[in-house]
Amino acid sequence: MEMNRNRYFLIGVLLLLLGSQFRMIDSFVLNEPTTRALAKMTEKSRATTSESFSSFLMQVHPKPTKRVHPPRWLGLAMIAVGSVVSLHALAIPRHG
Numbered sequence: 001m002e003m004n005r006n007r008y009f010l011i012g013v014l015l016l017l018l019g020s021q022f023r024m025i026d027s028f029v030l031n032e033p034t035t036r037a038l039a040k041m042t043e044k045s046r047a048t049t050s051e052s053f054s055s056f057l058m059q060v061h062p063k064p065t066k067r068v069h070p071p072r073w074l075g076l077a078m079i080a081v082g083s084v085v086s087l088h089a090l091a092i093p094r095h096g
Helices: 005-024 033-040 052-061 072-091
Strands: 028-030 066-068
Touching: 005 072, 028 072, 033 066
Parallel strands: none
Antiparallel strands: 028 066
């Protein structure tokens, strides 16, 4: 797949839009399957947990969700990179 002017511009605009969205939100909540997948991936790095306690928690709160707080600088970084990529796309000469 050839990276031409249009694709660079699309990537830059998408980064600009995502960056502005990250600037507007304070946090977001992951759904149940994503929270479970994240827990399975980080399970290996945890200390030993008792299975009885985790099964008890699943009975009390059967649909676990996780709240994620992205850092404030992430939105600004995405906006900056998106603007540079979009301006770079305008500087690339047209082919065909």
